[in-house]
Amino acid sequence: xxxxxxxxxxxxxxLYTGNGSSxxxxxxxxxxxxxxxxxxxxxxxNHILTDAVRGATKTVFSNLTNAEETDTSALTAFGTDGFxxxxxxxxxxxxxxxxxxxxxxxxAGSSNTDGSITSTVSANTTAGFSIIKWTGTxxxxxxxxxxxxxxxxxxxxxxxxxxxxxxFPTFFNNANEYLDGFTSTAGLQTDGNGLTNSTLPTxxxxxxxxxxxxxxxxxxxxxxxxxxxxxxxxFGSYTGNGSTDGTFIxxxxxxxxxxxxxxxxxxxxxxxxxxxxxxxxxxxxxKILAANTSDDESNPSNLGAGQNIDFLSNGFKHRSADVVNNxxxxxxxxxxxxxxxxxxxNNIPATAR
Numbered sequence: 001x002x003x004x005x006x007x008x009x010x011x012x013x014x015l016y017t018g019n020g021s022s023x024x025x026x027x028x029x030x031x032x033x034x035x036x037x038x039x040x041x042x043x044x045x046n047h048i049l050t051d052a053v054r055g056a057t058k059t060v061f062s063n064l065t066n067a068e069e070t071d072t073s074a075l076t077a078f079g080t081d082g083f084x085x086x087x088x089x090x091x092x093x094x095x096x097x098x099x100x101x102x103x104x105x106x107x108a109g110s111s112n113t114d115g116s117i118t119s120t121v122s123a124n125t126t127a128g129f130s131i132i133k134w135t136g137t138x139x140x141x142x143x144x145x146x147x148x149x150x151x152x153x154x155x156x157x158x159x160x161x162x163x164x165x166x167x168f169p170t171f172f173n174n175a176n177e178y179l180d181g182f183t184s185t186a187g188l189q190t191d192g193n194g195l196t197n198s199t200l201p202t203x204x205x206x207x208x209x210x211x212x213x214x215x216x217x218x219x220x221x222x223x224x225x226x227x228x229x230x231x232x233x234x235f236g237s238y239t240g241n242g243s244t245d246g247t248f249i250x251x252x253x254x255x256x257x258x259x260x261x262x263x264x265x266x267x268x269x270x271x272x273x274x275x276x277x278x279x280x281x282x283x284x285x286x287k288i289l290a291a292n293t294s295d296d297e298s299n300p301s302n303l304g305a306g307q308n309i310d311f312l313s314n315g316f317k318h319r320s321a322d323v324v325n326n327x328x329x330x331x332x333x334x335x336x337x338x339x340x341x342x343x344x345x346n347n348i349p350a351t352a353r
Contacts, residue, residue, distance in 0.1 A: 003231035007338035010104045010127035013278035020094030027082040032121055034105035036083055041097045041288055041297045045090050050075045053109045053122050053131045060066040062182040062291045068159040105131045114144025115205045121146035128227030138217030140197045151201050151229035152235040160219040169333050171236055175200045182291040188264035196346035231341030242328025246318025253338035255311045273324045276307055277339055283310040284319050
């Protein structure tokens with residue numbers, strides 16, 4: 001597998017301060033993003049998720065079950081080096097600090113007939129990321145994902161109906177296991193066959209069952225699919241040890257972003273934790289946001305301090321015993337994206353932080 005030497009051409013965290021005015025162009029992402037996730041760092045506000053396949057003004061929320069909304073005051077356009085904002089407070093409040101996480105796919109997408117259901121796919125095969133949109137049929141079927149590799153994680157949302165995201169960690173090799181993402185703090189769940197027709201994805205298609213949640217007849221559905229790429233992305237699980245000298249997770253690169261969720265245990269404080277190098281450029285990385293809450297970065301759901309992680313040259317290590325990321329004996333799933341590989345073809349090694 002070829003290694004990605006410049007991960008920031010495919011994923012980047014961009015911090016910015018809002019100005020309250022329409023037409024605020026945020027640049028410095030380093031590429032034209034196709035999936036942008038924005039969160040107000042200073043205030044209790046919803047997470048805003050937009051992508052180029054649905055259209056820049058089409059919004060869904062990780063912390064709400066709302067159907068898709070059209071919002072011309074939020075993100076209004078994707079640009080060659082970033083994105084443009086309207087005057088909405090949720091993404092562009094004056095003097096408010098925001099974080100945006102940005103992934104590169106392949107623009108607005110094109111028709112894909114690899115599956116039994118025609119889908120619109122925007123795929124970045126180099127980085128293993130695709131955005132897939134289709135109209136549900138209510139019957140068993142498949143959709144093409146365009147990755148040319150088996151997704152390790154895929155995340156699905158019905159755009160036309162109230163409902164959660166569905167998070168499928170296929171690295172457990174069980175087609176019927178999922179997490180209620182992102183609004184729920186529950187652990188791993190098991191379905192019969194209504195969601196996936198009891199079939200794991202292949203290198204060309206994702207299988208769908210008859211579920212009225214992710215394959216509702218006549219409803220538009222969106223999916224974000226991720227295949228693993230050396231030097232860029234890693235998806236998997238680990239077991240916490242409950243220590244400030246915590247579990248180390250090898251990724252093969254210096255992380256730029258990590259998302260973590262407990263899978264073996266659920267409950268009020270088992271949040272979808274999000275850490276990145278933009279908000280915390282040196283260790284200990286102690287600035288957490290939670291994908292399932294609207295809370296600001298200082299105190300997600302009254303957890304206070306204690307969800308600490310070190311981002312190292314070859315992975316990440318836990319520096320707290322919190323239930324969010326390192327409770328003893330608890331199994332967690334993670335998604336990690338790279339700042340730098342350990343050593344790229346340009347012979348620049350990743351260094352410890």
